[in-house]
Amino acid sequence: MMLYRMKLSIERSFESMHDLTKEYEEFRFRLRGKYQKIALEGYCRTCDLRRNVALHYLNYVKRFILVAKNEIRVKCPICKTKDSIIIPYLF
Ligand SMILES: [Zn+2]
Numbered sequence: 001m002m003l004y005r006m007k008l009s010i011e012r013s014f015e016s017m018h019d020l021t022k023e024y025e026e027f028r029f030r031l032r033g034k035y036q037k038i039a040l041e042g043y044c045r046t047c048d049l050r051r052n053v054a055l056h057y058l059n060y061v062k063r064f065i066l067v068a069k070n071e072i073r074v075k076c077p078i079c080k081t082k083d084s085i086i087i088p089y090l091f
Contacts, residue, residue, distance in 0.1 A: 003035045003057060004035040007035055011028060011040075014041070017088075021050055023050075024050075027039050031054055038054070039053075039054055040052070040055055040087050042074065042086050042087035044084050045085075045086065051077065053077065055072075055087075071086050
């Protein structure tokens with residue numbers, strides 16, 4: 001339950017800070033039951049397009065809070081380029 005609240009809270013802040021696409025909303029809806037996964041939208045520098053990424057909450061916490069970076073970079077699920085997707089920091 002706590003995880004689910006954290007997921008919703010991160011996704012909601014993400015929603016309020018970005019102009020989200022319909023694809024992201026559908027992606028988020030599909031992940032609604034997976035409380036360990038956080039639905040995020042980033043920008044792939046290789047594809048030159050916005051991409052949806054499901055990040056495990058532990059990765060999210062580790063990368064943003066412990067590493068204290070203002071963005072995270074993840075591998076693009078479409079073009080498979082490492083660290084190609086940039087997701088901005090939320091809090
Ligand atoms: Zn890509």
